[in-house]
Amino acid sequence: MPDYLCGMKILMVCLGNICRSPLAEGILQHKAQQAGLSWTVDSAGTNGYHVGEAPHHLSQKVALLNGVDISSQRSRRFSGADFDQFDMIYAMAGDVVEEMKWLAKNRFQEAKVELLMNELHPGSDMDVPDPWYGTEPGYHEVYKMIEAACDRIIARHTSLAHQ
Ligand code: 4NP
Numbered sequence: 253m254p255d256y257l258c259g260m261k262i263l264m265v266c267l268g269n270i271c272r273s274p275l276a277e278g279i280l281q282h283k284a285q286q287a288g289l290s291w292t293v294d295s296a297g298t299n300g301y302h303v304g305e306a307p308h309h310l311s312q313k314v315a316l317l318n319g320v321d322i323s324s325q326r327s328r329r330f331s332g333a334d335f336d337q338f339d340m341i342y343a344m345a346g347d348v349v350e351e352m353k354w355l356a357k358n359r360f361q362e363a364k365v366e367l368l369m370n371e372l373h374p375g376s377d378m379d380v381p382d383p384w385y386g387t388e389p390g391y392h393e394v395y396k397m398i399e400a401a402c403d404r405i406i407a408r409h410t411s412l413a414h415q
Contacts, residue, residue, distance in 0.1 A: 260409070261292040263334055264368070265352060266344040269297025269327040271384050273344060274307035275395055276368060278315050278322035280402045287406050294338070296330035298351035303327050310383070310391040318395060332359030342368040342401075345379035371401045371408075 264276035273295035281293040305327045315322045330352060334341065341364050343349045353360050369378035380397050383390035
C-alpha cells in the first residue's frame with residue numbers, strides 16, 4: 253500500500269462530542285475499513301461538558317439504523333496536543349473552529365483544519381447543524397450530511413490509490 257494511504261490520522265471535532273463528531277468518527281471509521289484503509293479516526297469536543305459520556309442516544313440510534321455501532325465511544329475534550337497526533341482535523345461548524353483556536357492557542361495549525369462540509373461543497377463554509385436541542389429527524393439529517401462528506405473523503409483517497 254502506498255505511504256499516503258497508510259496510517260492517516262483524522263480527528264472529528266464538535267462542541268460536546270456527543271452528537272455530531274461521534275457520528276463523524278463512526279461513519280468515517282466504518283467507511284475506511286470497508287475501503288481497506290488502515291486509518292485512525294477519533295473525535296473530541298471543545299466544551300468538555302460531557303467528558304466520559306457515551307454518544308447521545310439518538311446519535312447511537314441513527315448510526316445503528318445505518319449499520320454503524322458508536323456505543324463504545326466516550327466523550328473527551330479537544331486539546332492543542334491533538335495537533336501533534338492528527339494529520340487532519342475536521343470541525344463540524346465555524347463556532348467549533350473558533351473554540352479550537354481558543355483552546356489550542358499557538359499550537360493551532362490552520363493547514364490541518366477544515367470544515368467537514370467543505371469536503372462536499374468546497375469553499376461553502378457550511379455548518380453541520382447542531383441537533384442537540386432538536387428531535388430525531390434532525391439526527392437523520394445530520395447523519396446524511398456527515399455521510400456524504402465522508403463518502404467524498406474516502407473517494408478522494410481511493411481514487412489517488414488508482415492513479
Ligand atoms: P455536539 O452537540 O456538539 O454535536 O455534541 C452538543 C451537545 C451538547 C452541548 C452542545 C452541543 N452542550 O452544550 O451541552
